[in-house]
Amino acid sequence: SQKIEQNSEALNIQEGKTATLTCNYTNYSPAYLQWYRQDPGRGPVFLLLIRENEKEKRKERLKVTFDTTLKQSLFHITASQPADSATYLCALEGNTPLVFGKGTRLSVIA
Amino acid sequence: DAGVIQSPRHEVTEMGQEVTLRCKPISGHNSLFWYRQTMMRGLELLIYFNNNVPIDDSGMPEDRFSAKMPNASFSTLKIQPSEPRDSAVYFCASSLKGTSGGYEQYFGPGTRLTVT
Numbered sequence: 001s002q003k004i005e006q007n008s009e010a011l012n013i014q015e016g017k018t019a020t021l022t023c024n025y026t027n028y029s030p031a032y033l034q035w036y037r038q039d040p041g042r043g044p045v046f047l048l049l050i051r052e053n054e055k056e057k058r059k060e061r062l063k064v065t066f067d068t069t070l071k072q073s074l075f076h077i078t079a080s081q082p083a084d085s086a087t088y089l090c091a092l093e094g095n096t097p098l099v100f101g102k103g104t105r106l107s108v109i110a
Numbered sequence: 111d112a113g114v115i116q117s118p119r120h121e122v123t124e125m126g127q128e129v130t131l132r133c134k135p136i137s138g139h140n141s142l143f144w145y146r147q148t149m150m151r152g153l154e155l156l157i158y159f160n161n162n163v164p165i166d167d168s169g170m171p172e173d174r175f176s177a178k179m180p181n182a183s184f185s186t187l188k189i190q191p192s193e194p195r196d197s198a199v200y201f202c203a204s205s206l207k208g209t210s211g212g213y214e215q216y217f218g219p220g221t222r223l224t225v226t
Contacts, residue, residue: 041220043220096166100152100154
């Protein structure tokens with residue numbers, strides 16, 4: 001069956017360090033992969049989209065990689081700040097609309 | 111633009127009652143999605159519309175759930191009768207979908223439904 005796994009439910013890191021979140025999938029052939037941020041009590045907010053033929057995409061302090069051989073995406077936040085604390089969701093799109101992982105809750109400690 | 115608007119923001123109802131959730135998508139967007147989010151199951155797609163037409167409702171849990179989109183600026187999700195296991199946060203999202211994929215979705219603030 002199709003499955004999306006985000007590496008852990010929660011991740012704690014020190015301010016200034018690079019946070020790395022993982023999204024693994026099985027039995028999917030996504031053409032696109034997206035990352036969203038969700039704050040408590042709010043809806044998800046789009047961050048980045050990467051296509052299957054792209055290896056890497058950057059936006060300010062954010063970087064996403066997409067390895068279709070490993071069936072994995074990595075999401076990096078460099079120079080992390082307490083304001084980056086949130087839940088981050090990966091989402092896959094292929095022949096079906098977006099399917100979301102359960103998310104990783106990131107806490108950046110000052 | 112005001113973004114995606116959902117109402118009510120919170121709904122508490124008793125088992126067996128009818129619940130109607132409302133959504134106004136972003137003007138100009140042609141696709142609308144209804145999701146349900148719980149701790150156990152995460153964010154699940156219930157149904158989506160393209161140009162006001164339901165395209166995929168395979169995520170609707172059972173016949174107690176129904177959704178309509180009578181025009182491009184309004185959609186409803188109805189649960190009748192409601193049950194305690196329907197308690198969740200329900201999100202509406204909209205997007206401007208082209209002929210190919212890769213379109214970002216804009217989410218509303220959600221409706222937190224509690225069925226007692």
